[in-house]
């Protein structure tokens with residue numbers, strides 16, 4: 001890996017690890033529970049706003065959040081030191097939709113029951129700005145951390161992203177919307193002729209994707225790709241690159 005590319009991956013990993021260390025502060029802003037509480041009172045809260053921003057960012061940047069900023073992503077990257085086996089995504093990735101669809105339905109029902117959204121309070125149930133400011137919040141924190149930790153350690157790399165993440169579907173929907181219209185967005189582009197089929201890209205993909213197979217087939221788009229750039233940075237032939245373009 002060239003120096004500059006190694007630095008990019010070190011920087012990326014450092015950023016999501018710091019994000020995980022800050023998770024006791026930021027939990028409420030991506031909380032799957034507080035958005036329900038806010039909806040029941042007609043309040044647009046912090047996590048509502050963050051989820052909307054994740055959706056909007058995915059229209060141009062796909063799941064870049066997952067690679068560079070997500071706190072649970074940081075936790076899972078730390079787990080690679082213990083279990084770096086590929087996750088068997090693909091077959092079971094649908095599980096997160098089985099969580100997401102009922103959860104979003106509950107939010108919608110609560111908001112309708114409250115007569116719609118009437119107020120915005122980014123700090124709803126987060127008055128101090130720090131999520132873990134009261135002992136009663138600790139169980140939520142340890143439940144979220146525990147779920148991602150157990151899945152990563154038992155099912156392989158970023159198992160939590162594949163199976164239970166409630167944020168990923170917002171970005172997958174955004175990405176698929178973009179792919180229908182094909183406006184310019186960040187994406188991977190590969191030159192099949194440069195590829196020597198060494199499979200380094202596949203071995204280093206944190207989302208356990210068959211990257212070299214996709215290079216060979218000329219199909220780089222995948223809803224589980226988080227655009228982390230690991231495949232770009234490990235490829236000895238520079239066969240894969242980032243591109244901000246239509247297509």
Ligand code: SF4
Nearest residue numbers: 195196198199201235
């Ligand atoms: S790392 Fe590069 S050369 Fe090796 S299989 Fe992947 S795309 Fe091909």
Ligand code: SF4
Nearest residue numbers: 205225226228229231
């Ligand atoms: S395909 Fe490449 S950019 Fe996408 S998740 Fe895998 S390593 Fe990262």
